[in-house]
Amino acid sequence: MNLSTQFKLICLLSFMGWSASAAPIDPTRLSPPWPLTTDPVLPTQTQPFSSQAKPQSSGAANASGKHSEDISNKILVALIVTSTLLAAIVLFLSCFWFYRRKNFDKSNTDDQENLEAAKGISLGPILGKVGSLRIGGKKGSNTVIEYKLLVAATNNFEEDNVLGGGGGGRVYKARLGDQHLAAVKKLQGGGPEAAREFENELACLSKINHQNVIALLGYCIHGDTRLLVYEMMHNGSLESQLHGPSRGSALTWPLRMRVALDVARGLEYLHERCNPPVIHRDIKSSNILLDSNFNAKLSDFGLAVANGIQNNKSIKLSGTLGYVAPEYLVDGKLTDKSDVYAFGVVLLELLTGKKAVENVAPSQCQSIVSWAMPQLANRSKLPSIVDPVIRNTMDLKHLYQVAAVAALCVQPEPSYRPLITDVLHSFIPLVPVELGGSLRLADPAQSI
Structure with a gap:
């Protein structure tokens, strides 16, 4: 029964009840239509008046009146019962109608919410997250963003908005609102492996909340x-x-030490504070991003492995040449020390300004580790391999300490490498207080 039919029925029943109450039945009208007295006779036929006839007439009248009173009482009771039933029916139908109406409204609300969830969300909640220290989806969940919003934010993914890219896809600058910017990584195709990496990154970043790990605002799947x-x-x-074109000119020695400290903090969080622990498996300079104040954050968790898996042959060998630890490359043995090795390579890049793998001939490459290792322990040669941009701008004792940490991190034997926690504590005294360390600069010339 729809709402319209229910409403009509209620109106009809109400009208019937009103009519019955408005026109009560007169009990006297229910008496027989014929007269109760006998037919008249001619006077000549009139019998002498007898005293015995009077009681008979009185008794008949009394019987007739009592009969009419009984009928009236029965009708009155019937009317009361009928009115009560009608009132109960009207009350029941009213309650039923309000119940159905409430459920109908709730159903419409739920349908609207489901529709919004299926389509995505507006940019309002996202804009509130942009600009905070740690931005991301709710813990254990991810935010769906409409594809059309991303198309508009990137101006249909035009070339002028490209920030970078690689084998995994291109990254575009997106303008959310008037002043809020975001980075959109667009992955297209790639097959099942690319889909697994996409889902893996969503799962990892939705559970990670740290100032030195990139914040995920949301995601979108469109075909x-x-x-x-x-x-x-x-x-x-x-x-x-x-x-790049600047060749490291924007990165002073203190800033490079802060970058190393930030990366160590991010890795220490993954290895020691996440439950289960997380091995990033793809630490490299292109996956270390810098904000407007050169704070460093780890990104690209598509290859990350949880649960501290060690020596698992089922894990496909992945990584970037020059950053992959020897034991993982040769034997497939993966531990948190694999990330420590990659961190050592990044540290050598910060120290020397060279790439992880340099082309020394048309068909020959040289690893930064094999090139730098013989000179890291030689204090007389060490200053000559430092990046010319920062050469002679640091305390030599600090330079020797950084070189020693780098040499330990890239040791071929994993057991000789330090834990990332030890690396973290070794860098805190090398970073100025203003940049998050504990070093107090006595010479203003060493400031940023």
Whole structure:
């Protein structure tokens, strides 16, 4: 029964009840239509008046009146019962109608919420997250962003908005609102392996909350296209800063030490504070992003492995040449020390300004580890391999300490490498207080 039919029925029943109450039945009208007295006779036929006839007439009248009174009482009782039933029916139908109406409204609300969830959300909640220290989806959940919003934010993914890219896809600058910027990584195709890495990154970043790990604002799946939306990192990657057009000129010695400290803090969080522990498995300069103040954050968790898996042959060998630890490359043995090795390579990049793998001939490459190792322990040669941009700008004792940490991190034997916690504590005294360390600069010339 729909709402319209229910309403009509209620109106009809109400009208019937009103009519019955408005026109009560007169009990006297229910008496027989014929007269109760006998037919008249001619006077000549009139019998003498007898005293015995009077009681008979009185008794008949009394019987007739009592009969009419009984009928009236029965009708009155019937009317009361009928009115009560009608009132109960009206009350029941009213309650039923209000119940159905309430459920109908709730159903419409739920349908609207489900529709919004299926389509995505507006940019309002996302804009509130942009610009905070740690931005991301709710813990254990991810935010779906409409594809059309990302198309509009990137101006249909035009070339002028490209921030960078690689084998995994291109990264675009997106403008959310008037002043809020974000970075959109667009992954297209790639097959099952790319889909697994996409889902793996979503799962990892939705559970990670740290100031030195990139913040995930949301994601979008549109056909074969997958998109990840991150907080904007205005100074790009460490790779672009060190090996791009500026050749590291924006990175002073104190800033490089702060970058190393930030990366160590991020890794220490993954290895020691996450439950289960997380091995990043792809630490490299292009996956270390820098914000407007050169704070460093780890990114690209598509290859990350949880649960501290060691020596698991089922894990496909992945990583970037020059950063992969020897035991993982040769034997497939993966531990947190694999990330420590990659961190050592990044530290050598910060120290020397060279790439992890340099082309020394048309068909020959040289690893930064094999090139730097013989000179790291030689104090007379060490200053000559330092990046010319920062050469002679640091305390030599600090230079020797950084070189020693780098040499330990890239040891071929994993057991000789330090824990990332030890590396973290060794860098805190090398970073100025203003940049998050404990070093108090006596010479103003050593400031940023």
